[in-house]
Amino acid sequence: MIPLRNSLPYDIVMNEVYAQQCPFCDRSHVLLPLKPEDVTDMYGGRRKIMLVFPCCHGSVRLVDADSDYLLANRPIRR
Ligand SMILES: [Zn+2]
Numbered sequence: 001m002i003p004l005r006n007s008l009p010y011d012i013v014m015n016e017v018y019a020q021q022c023p024f025c026d027r028s029h030v031l032l033p034l035k036p037e038d039v040t041d042m043y044g045g046r047r048k049i050m051l052v053f054p055c056c057h058g059s060v061r062l063v064d065a066d067s068d069y070l071l072a073n074r075p076i077r078r
Pocket residue numbers: 022023024025026027053054055056057058
């Protein structure tokens with residue numbers, strides 16, 4: 001069970017993946033360098049991805065995902 005503090009809410013709009021808010025610089029609605037297929041590949045921890053936010057170059061290792069959240073390997077929420 002991954003704690004909520006490690007979770008990053010996301011939305012898929014027009015086949016693009018957006019973070020609702022960057023956990024590093026607080027920018028909202030950040031277009032992520034991920035495809036929807038990358039996200040579904042992570043369901044259940046089947047794939048892990050190093051994500052670099054384009055807004056501030058903050059990076060986080062994503063280790064799991066579901067239909068609402070990307071899950072990092074460490075706390076990213078304050
Ligand atoms: Zn940022």
